[in-house]
Amino acid sequence: MRTRIKFCGLTRPGDVRLAVELGVDALGFVFAAASPRRLAPEQLEGLRQAVPPLVNVVALFMDNPGSEVASAIKALRPTLLQFHGAEDEAFCRGFGLPFIKTVPMGQGADDAALARKRYPSASAFLLDGHGPGQPGGRGERFDWTTVPPLGRPIFLAGGLTPANIGQAIRTVRPYAVDVSSGIESAPGLKDGEKMQQFVDEVRRADRNIAE
Ligand SMILES: O=C(O)c1ccccc1NCC(=O)[C@H](O)[C@H](O)COP(=O)(O)O
Numbered sequence: 001m002r003t004r005i006k007f008c009g010l011t012r013p014g015d016v017r018l019a020v021e022l023g024v025d026a027l028g029f030v031f032a033a034a035s036p037r038r039l040a041p042e043q044l045e046g047l048r049q050a051v052p053p054l055v056n057v058v059a060l061f062m063d064n065p066g067s068e069v070a071s072a073i074k075a076l077r078p079t080l081l082q083f084h085g086a087e088d089e090a091f092c093r094g095f096g097l098p099f100i101k102t103v104p105m106g107q108g109a110d111d112a113a114l115a116r117k118r119y120p121s122a123s124a125f126l127l128d129g130h131g132p133g134q135p136g137g138r139g140e141r142f143d144w145t146t147v148p149p150l151g152r153p154i155f156l157a158g159g160l161t162p163a164n165i166g167q168a169i170r171t172v173r174p175y176a177v178d179v180s181s182g183i184e185s186a187p188g189l190k191d192g193e194k195m196q197q198f199v200d201e202v203r204r205a206d207r208n209i210a211e
Helices: 013-021 041-049 066-076 089-093 110-118 165-172 192-210
Strands: 004-008 026-030 056-061 080-083 099-104 124-128 154-156 176-179 184-186
Touching: 004 056, 004 192, 013 026, 013 041, 013 192, 041 066, 056 066, 080 089, 089 099, 099 110, 110 124, 124 176, 154 165, 165 176, 165 192
Parallel strands: 004 026, 004 176, 026 056, 056 080, 080 099, 099 124, 124 154, 154 176
Antiparallel strands: none
16 A cells, blocks of 8 residues: 655645645645644635645644634634544534644653543554644654654654655554655745655655555
């Protein structure tokens, strides 16, 4: 099976169009208050219009009030939600859309085992390199050999780059990989060459595994 790719923290329609051309499966748009990639309402329509059918649009939240989540859903029309904070299962599923729950792996795998029990309706878990309560998108990696079985698809995230993504895929064999700062020139500004290299390396790893 090929490894799915999610690019997160896009802020420019041109970056969205390039990601789509490269065959990226999902595009993440950040609404977390603490983020340098947080989108303003006036950016949303232009970004959404740059996404063609059959590409997933993921809206990312970190402890946003329910009213903000609802407004973002109305404006962006995402296909998936991603909750990065301390939101509980009832909150996550309360918007009637499938959701991914982020699990902080910065202090080991205990939070992953808890997440499996706490979020029975999560469509997938995104394992990220930071500690509990911390924002993402800062290039923090964790020990890939500690990934536990979670009974749901795993998105591997945290400190992935074109240089290490091959090893990450061979070690974890995740359903999907998620990258933000590893393909940027500055927070929120994606770098076309790094985007291309990242996708090439994912495809190369998939080919090596299949051989
Ligand atoms: O990207 C942000 O600025 C952000 C802020 C607050 C909470 C989560 C955030 N991003 C989460 C993501 O899904 C990132 O893609 C993930 O942490 C990986 O980031 P990176 O290590 O930079 O590749």
